[in-house]
Amino acid sequence: NAGVTQTPKFQVLKTGQSMTLQCAQDMNHNSMYWYRQDPGMGLRLIYYSASEGTTDKGEVPNGYNVSRLNKREFSLRLESAAPSQTSVYFCASTHRAPGELFFGEGSRLTVL
Amino acid sequence: AQTVTQSQPEMSVQEAETVTLSCTYDTSESDYYLFWYKQPPSRQMILVIRQEAYKQQNATENRFSVNFQKAAKSFSLKISDSQLGDAAMYFCAYLNYGGATNKLIFGTGTLLAVQP
Numbered sequence: 589n590a591g592v593t594q595t596p597k598f599q600v601l602k603t604g605q606s607m608t609l610q611c612a613q614d615m616n617h618n619s620m621y622w623y624r625q626d627p628g629m630g631l632r633l634i635y636y637s638a639s640e641g642t643t644d645k646g647e648v649p650n651g652y653n654v655s656r657l658n659k660r661e662f663s664l665r666l667e668s669a670a671p672s673q674t675s676v677y678f679c680a681s682t683h684r685a686p687g688e689l690f691f692g693e694g695s696r697l698t699v700l
Numbered sequence: 701a702q703t704v705t706q707s708q709p710e711m712s713v714q715e716a717e718t719v720t721l722s723c724t725y726d727t728s729e730s731d732y733y734l735f736w737y738k739q740p741p742s743r744q745m746i747l748v749i750r751q752e753a754y755k756q757q758n759a760t761e762n763r764f765s766v767n768f769q770k771a772a773k774s775f776s777l778k779i780s781d782s783q784l785g786d787a788a789m790y791f792c793a794y795l796n797y798g799g800a801t802n803k804l805i806f807g808t809g810t811l812l813a814v815q816p
Contacts, residue, residue, distance in 0.1 A: 630806040
């Protein structure tokens with residue numbers, strides 16, 4: 589059972605570099621999400637996609653862009669990484685059941 | 701805007717004992733959902749239990765139960781007969797009822813240690 593798969597799991601960037609976090613789910617879910625997790629701040633929503641072809645900003649979208657490539661895939665791009673974007677990033681998906689999100693294992697990003 | 705507060709950054713419990721994790725929230729809505737998610741050291745978050753605000757009966761899932769006090773806006777998680785595998789970060793979360801998207805609002809988490 590693959591569920592939600594994120595790549596890469598670890599990444600170190602220099603300030604100003606760009607990168608894309610990939611996420612894919614094999615559960616035929618309509619909605620997908622990107623969260624970041626920081627110590628003492630819980631999880632904060634960056635962007636979400638309620639369905640294929642739509643994306644919307646969450647609580648902390650600045651510095652990020654997303655693409656819902658198809659129903660399975662939802663990528664998160666950092667165009668010019670900053671140290672403030674050092675975090676653990678989680679992708680999640682869901683179908684209908686309220687609040688029942690299925691999460692990936694996370695991607696730890698360090699920006700130097 | 702809704703907020704979720706977990707005032708216990710860390711908790712500890714002896715194996716086989718009972719522990720209660722606290723959560724309070726703030727909302728002006730009358731219909732909503734509340735959740736507890738578990739994040740073990742492997743980092744992958746999983747749903748532990750869900751409570752619909754319109755239901756007076758507290759939700760239960762095996763050794764996990766909640767104490768939902770709507771008027772007090774309190775939603776605590778009780779873990780009975782604690783096991784070593786219960787050691788994890790626990791997040792309380794809120795969701796407005798009837799929204800088109802599952803945009804959860806999370807608390808800051810409580811790290812639970814289970815002592816053998």
